[in-house]
Amino acid sequence: MNDHQNRRLKLIMISATFGGLLFGYDTGVINGALPFMARADQLHLTPVTEGLVTSILLLGAAFGALLCGRLADRYGRRKMILHLSFLFFLASLGTALAPNVSIMAVFRFLLGLAVGGASAMVPAFLAEMAPHEKRGRMVTQNELMIVGGQFLAYVFNAILGVTMANTGHVWRYMLALCAVPALMLFASMLKVPESPRWLTSKGKKSEALRVLKEIREDKRAEAEFREIQAAVEKDTELKKASLKDFSTPWLRRLLLIGIGVAIVNQITGVNSIMYYGTQILKESGFGTKAALIANIGNGLISVIAVYLGFGWSEK
Structure with a gap:
């Protein structure tokens, strides 16, 4: 692979992984925005509406991951990622400008559709573009971008929360910043x-x-x-999978292992810290500013852990 081809491949990787960065930023930014958003002079959130505003993104992500894979098969990976970047941009501005809980919930759901779509399409796109010896590395770098996006969200939350603590609508600035990587994703994917x-x-x-x-x-391009x-051609000959296929022991075993990994990943409570870290620290006695700053540590540890795992997987 010559220098031009190597640069072209790096451009594709960096461009597509902006989707992972958006995934992380949009899931992490609510952590710092909630304390300000919940104030009586803002959206006046109750515990129920706090949970709604936070969790409805995940509901949207579930639908996005389910639907966008089929749409990508029909219209193309690149085109769908471009459309998702526009949805990220629109929903980010919608959440930043939301006048009440209902509008906020609608745009958070739309943001979730984009998050779920990106989680399904970006790794698939990277895997299809990468040479086999770099495939694992390129797909894993998307995971690094996800936690990197969360870390950036915590950092900007802390900066804005500390410097603009007396500005009641500071949470709107936090959410509006999500539009910046969306524009970067759109602009970079035009060249891919x-x-x-x-x-x-x-x-x-x-x-x-x-x-x-x-x-x-x-020569390699022609062989590939x-x-x-x-x-x-082989895929066109395959029959559509059904639930009956899980009667095969080895396939059922893989399914159960996958479910087990997902359960273990969630029962650690990582999502509680990801979405409510600032609130939890406040309840533990921290002030809002101190909680926002301390929460950066959570994002930093995630980045370090993924980076170490990334390095070990290469050995």
């Missing part, structure tokens, strides 16, 4: 080509080969193109 695998599946074989030659040496063609 479509996935060769998707192009091949739609019969655009010459375009798929051209894209591969932009990021691979010619033939592999993609064979895989796409």
Whole structure:
């Protein structure tokens, strides 16, 4: 792979992983915004509406992950990520300008659709663009961008919360900042080509080969193109999966392992800290400013842990 092809591949990786950065930033920013948003002169949130505003993003993310995968198969990975960047931008401004809880909940749900769509499409897009020896590294870097986005959210929350503590609507600035990486995602994805695998599946074989030659040496691009063609043809012959397939012992075992990993990941309470860290610290005796600053440590530890895991996975 020559320098031009290597730079092109790095551009694709950085551009797509802005989706992961948005994922992290938009899930983490509510942590610092809640204490200010909940005030009586702002949205006057009760414990119930605090939970609604926070959790409805996750509901939207579930629908987004479910729906956007099919849409990406129909319209293309790049095009869907571009549309998601616009949705990120629109929903970020909507939450920042929301006059009441109802409007806030609607735009938080839309933001969740974008978060879920990005979580499903960005890793798939990266995997389809990366050469096999770099595939794991490129997809894992998206995870680093997610926790990096959360860390940035905590940092900016602390900066704004400390310097503008007497400004009641400071939470609006916190939420509006989410629009910046959305614009960066949109602008960077304009320079990125479509996935060769998707192009091949739609019969655009010459375009798929051209894209591969932009990021691979010619001989390797042609060999990989033939592999993609064979895989796409094989996929068309596969029968649609059903619940009956889980009667196969090894497949059922994989399903149960996957469910177990997801449960263990959640029962640690990590999401409680992610979304309510500032509130928890306040209840523990910290002032709002001190809680916002201390919460940065949570984001920093996440970044360090993912970075270490990233390094160990390479060994």
